[in-house]
Amino acid sequence: MTKAEDREPVPDIDLMAYVDGTLPPEKVAEVEARLARDADARDAVAQWRHFDNVIHGAARSADAQPANLRIEALERQLAQKLQRRRRWAVLNGPGVRQIAASVVIFAAGWGAHAVYDRGASMVNGAYPAFVSQTLAGHYSYMLAAHESAEFPGDQMDDALAWLSAEMQQRIDSPQLERLGYQVESARLMVVDEVPVAVFYYRNPDDQRVTVSMTPREATQSDHALRVARVQDEHMAYWSSDSLNYVVVTSSEDVPITTLAAAVQR
Amino acid sequence: MSLKSELHTHVASLRRYALVLTRDPVAADDLVQETLVKAIAKADTFQHGTDLRPWLFRILHNTHISDLRRAKTRADAAADLPDPLARDCQHTQLELKQVLGALDQLPEAQRMPIILVALREMSYAEAARTLDVPLGTFMSRLGRGRAALRRIVQGVASGKLTLMQRKEGDA
Known part of the structure; x- marks a missing residue:
């Protein structure tokens, strides 16, 4: 110029x-x-x-140019690499890390103190099914072996409709907005062929809450609300007629029982 | 939209962009191939959540600039229009040659914003990100490029008119 x-x-x-x-x-x-x-x-x-x-x-x-086979092959190769990269990013994202943290808390809640040492054998141990699924999710996380789909926070209607269809039952928003949290994303993880819906929230003070839901098996026994704390994490878990719930947060501002009550409504 | 179909859409856009940049279907496909090879090599550093299209266009843009620097000069391919265009009517071909010929006379910094906007697939902000320049700089280059393009085309048109008038006078 x-x-x-x-x-x-x-x-x-x-x-x-x-x-x-x-x-x-x-x-x-x-x-x-x-x-x-x-x-x-x-x-x-x-x-x-x-x-x-x-x-x-x-x-x-x-x-109108003819297809270029070399370009098509490179396109497929790039799609595969980006897919792997996206999966890696999802699995290493803060949300999944929080889920992984929740697994440790779960394990502690049921008196298991050697999760890492005993490995996947614990997945089928004497724990409620949804805990086993979460544990399996944890090991899948470590092996980067499970699939997921994610919706941004501004597509919650679509996310809820899609999650409901995938989980074959109505999935409602945890609605933590009334406690000052904004939903960041919703995600479906598939663990041992069991779908897990996960919602990530954050408040203006940058404190995060993770809510997960898994289908409750007909044969599963009832689990009343329980809370646990391991290190800096607070966790609540319970089961309803059709779903098992987990809420995890490191926030001290809003009690875990308040968060759980908001999800339970 | 799945990643596969999203990528397929972007690759079609890359081919369009490359065709206007190179004015040669073979060179355009070579440029897209080179872009995809580089994208594959960089895929491990791709940030999840980043917009894929500006990322790919930026790689193509940088690859094209490197190619130009290597060649020192842009290939003079004004007459080598893509085949589908050559089948169009003579009037369209003339307009095409005139506009693309004028476009070739612009500096790359002005040429690329004009082409990116003409693709009609990106916002100004996305196109600015593709070229790795601030939005204000992008708008400035786009505006100056369009003004220069207009001057060049008008100059060519008035030159042709003078030539025709001279020929009529000679007759």
């Missing part, structure tokens, strides 16, 4: 946005009024649109 060009005034940004269809609706009338009285602006808009259409048409001609 020459110095002379550098000194040139930049063409009107509103006019460019008008051409590109990005002008806010409230400004469109203003620009159109200007175009009605300014022949040069009108000419500029017409020419920019023409250039844009010609370049767009040239670009679109790529769609």
Whole structure:
């Protein structure tokens, strides 16, 4: 770019946005009024649109090019790598770490003190099914072997509908918003073919709460609300008619029983 | 949208962008291939949650710039239009040659914003991220590029008019 060009005034940004269809609706009338009285602006808009259409048409001609097998193979390879990367990121994200932490708390709650040493044999031990699933999830986490799907916080309606369909029963929002938390994401983890719905919340003080739900087996015995604390984590777990619930947080501001009550409603 | 289908959509966009940048279908596919090879190599550093499209376009953009630097000069391929375009009517071809020829005369810094916006697949902010420049710089380059493109095309048109008038005078 020459110095002379550098000194040139930049063409009107509103006019460019008008051409590109990005002008806010409230400004469109203003620009159109200007175009009605300014022949040069009108000419500029017409020419920019023409250039844009010609370049767009040239670009679109790529769609008529024959398929390129090498590109398709590279595309598949990249998709696989990105998928692995995404899975890795999910499994190493703060939410899953919190779940992993909750597993340790679970284990402690049932008097198991050697989770890591005894490994997967504990999964089928003398624990409630949903604890076993969570334990299995923990080992899957360590082995990066389970699948997941994630929805951002602004897609909760879609998330709840999808989670309900996947878990074959109605999944309601934990609704911790009334306690000042905002949902960050919802996720489905599949552990030993058992779906686990996980919701991640955070409040303005950056304190996080994780809520997980797993289907309750017909043969599973009832579990009343229990709370536990290991190191800095607080946890509550219980079962309803159809679901098992776990709430985990490191927050001291809101008691774990209050969080559990909010989820139980 | 699944990652696979999202990526497929972006690769089609990359092919479009590359075709306008290189003006040669073979060179365009080579550029896309090189981009994907680099993306595969960088996939382990891809940040989960980052927008995939600007990431891929940025790799293509940087690859193209490196290729240009290696070649020292952009290939003079003004006449080598993609086949599908060559089948269009003569009027369209002339317009295409005129606009793409004028586009070739712009510095890369102005040419790329114009092409990215013409793809109609990104917001200004996304396109600015693709080129790794602040939004203000992007808008400035886009605006200056469009103004320069207009001057070049008008200059070519008035030159042709002068030539035609001269020929008519000679006759």
